[in-house]
Amino acid sequence: MTPIAATTLYIGLFGLLMMILKLNVGRVRASKKINLGDGNDEAMQRAIRVQGNAVEDVPVVLFGLVGLGLLEAPVLLIHALGATFLLGRILHAIGLGGMPGAGIGRTIGTLLSLIVILVTAGACVWYAVN
Structure with a gap:
């Protein structure tokens, strides 16, 4: 596997994770009958924050992995970073x-992230x- 192929693998996996998080927000929204916002409902607030935290962090790491892939960093490094980050976000x-x-x-996931x-930034x- 090439470095850019490894990077692309994680782009796909994180795309799937982001879709799951988005669908979860929709699921909670439908079950709580909340059309807009969080309805001051804790479950809705949590679902929104889980997705929001991923939206904040995932692009930074994916841009870094793309850069590393383009610079032909070791595939093992890209897999180590991508897999650890995926585990952390889950x-x-x-x-x-x-x-x-x-x-x-949440604590371990935040620390791993x-x-x-x-x-990734250092690499x-x-x-x-x-």
Whole structure:
């Protein structure tokens, strides 16, 4: 697998994850009969925040992976970053979406996401100047 193929794999996987999160917002919205906004409903607020947090973080990492793919970074690095980030986002979604407070899934998911963002940014700088 080439670096750009590995990157494209994660673009596809994150596209699917984003669709699942979007459909979950629609599911909660329909079940709670909330047409617009969050209706001051905790389940609706959680579903919106899970999707919103992904919208905030996923593009940054995907842009980084695209850059790394174009710079022909090692495929193993791209897989390590992509797979870890995917795991982090799934854990975050389950943890934030399913329970009140800072559940363990949310905490671990956030930590993994932050680490991947940092390592991706560092790798982009490293491969760009070398």
